[in-house]
Amino acid sequence: MVLNSDWTIIWCNKLAQQLVGLRWPQDERQRIDNLIRNPEFQTYIQQKQFEQPLELSSPVNEDLVLEYRMLQYGDDQHLLIVRDVTQLKLLEQVRKDFVANVSHELRTPLTVLQGYLEVMDADNLPNAAIWLKAHTVMLEQTKRMDALVQQLLTLSRIEAAAKVQFEDHIDVPAMLAMLEQESNTLNREKQHQISFSIEPGLLVSGIREELRSAFSNLITNAIKYTPNGGEIQVSWVRQHQKAVFSVSDNGEGIAPQHVKRLTERFYRVDQARARATGGTGLGLAIVKHVLQRHNSKLMIFSEPKKGSSFSFSLPAENLPKRKSIKAR
Numbered sequence: 001m002v003l004n005s006d007w008t009i010i011w012c013n014k015l016a017q018q019l020v021g022l023r024w025p026q027d028e029r030q031r032i033d034n035l036i037r038n039p040e041f042q043t044y045i046q047q048k049q050f051e052q053p054l055e056l057s058s059p060v061n062e063d064l065v066l067e068y069r070m071l072q073y074g075d076d077q078h079l080l081i082v083r084d085v086t087q088l089k090l091l092e093q094v095r096k097d098f099v100a101n102v103s104h105e106l107r108t109p110l111t112v113l114q115g116y117l118e119v120m121d122a123d124n125l126p127n128a129a130i131w132l133k134a135h136t137v138m139l140e141q142t143k144r145m146d147a148l149v150q151q152l153l154t155l156s157r158i159e160a161a162a163k164v165q166f167e168d169h170i171d172v173p174a175m176l177a178m179l180e181q182e183s184n185t186l187n188r189e190k191q192h193q194i195s196f197s198i199e200p201g202l203l204v205s206g207i208r209e210e211l212r213s214a215f216s217n218l219i220t221n222a223i224k225y226t227p228n229g230g231e232i233q234v235s236w237v238r239q240h241q242k243a244v245f246s247v248s249d250n251g252e253g254i255a256p257q258h259v260k261r262l263t264e265r266f267y268r269v270d271q272a273r274a275r276a277t278g279g280t281g282l283g284l285a286i287v288k289h290v291l292q293r294h295n296s297k298l299m300i301f302s303e304p305k306k307g308s309s310f311s312f313s314l315p316a317e318n319l320p321k322r323k324s325i326k327a328r
């Protein structure tokens with residue numbers, strides 16, 4: 001908006017009307033500090049120190065954060081530029097929370113390790129039973145920290161790489177065959193029925209390691225969060241022009257209020273239990289990022305007590321020359 005030297009409004013655009021709640025033309029010639037009735041704003045224009053912008057919540061909507069910048073305009077007029085910085089503020093908050101969370105997550109296992117190490121010094125060696133217990137816990141906690149650091153590195157690698165070359169003809173069926181073997185090892189304790197239904201020759205282009213990490217995270221979660229002896233279905237099928245990956249389980253399911261937050265970093269439905277299973281709460285955040293980079297989106301359907309289904313789709317590659325497809 002353009003303001004006179006006496007702070008009356010000469011002109012404003014549509015967006016200024018929306019953000020600040022001006023009515024036009026009724027508010028023409030009104031003083032701006034009568035309309036933005038905020039002591040901070042009044043001080044701002046009285047002191048005329050306009051090097052720094054001013055941030056305030058919008059007079060029409062508490063949840064909007066607006067940034068006001070005053071510029072000299074001609075000899076005795078001012079241009080007041082109002083910008084909606086709500087998203088920016090939100091991102092800043094997310095980043096702060098993230099750092100706080102990382103520190104907290106790393107400190108917990110460190111505290112445990114330190115606790116054990118402190119009671120064990122050369123003059124005070126514990127007996128075998130205590131030592132065995134301590135050793136088990138310390139090993140667990142070290143693994144946990146290692147997993148955390150690894151996943152954090154994966155996340156930052158995915159975020160940092162701005163432009164990435166997509167690789168063509170990624171043999172997802174072969175990749176899933178490998179993951180099937182790995183999941184059998186993981187499944188030894190839980191004894192689920194896991195069925196893989198994989199369409200041969202269904203290839204995609206993308207970033208190989210990232211896709212593997214997405215598939216693996218979703219399969220691992222189904223195995224981990226389904227009570228022993230459950231049923232898990234993994235499928236990779238063509239639907240029209242799409243290749244669709246899905247993992248369904250008949251586990252405990254997830255309540256709707258959690259579902260929408262699952263892909264946030266460190267978000268776990270049951271903090272204590274997830275920690276006991278060695279979870280970091282970063283897996284689905286990684287999946288979300290990977291899919292974003294592949295212009296895809298994670299779909300989650302879940303019903304408490306019934307089970308969950310995680311799926312996403314990628315553009316199916318048209319089959320390359322016949323002879324290059326391995327028969328399976």
Ligand SMILES: Nc1ncnc2c1ncn2[C@@H]1O[C@H](COP(=O)(O)OP(=O)(O)O)[C@@H](O)[C@H]1O
Nearest residue numbers: 221222225268269270274279280281282283284
């Ligand atoms: N198949 C599933 N069934 C039930 N809950 C799940 C399933 N997959 C994920 N979750 C929930 O989502 C949370 C976040 O998953 P994830 O980001 O992979 O973190 P982590 O597995 O390291 O805890 C888990 O802690 C769990 O509570």
Ligand SMILES: [Mg+2]
Nearest residue numbers: 217221283284
């Ligand atoms: Mg996980």
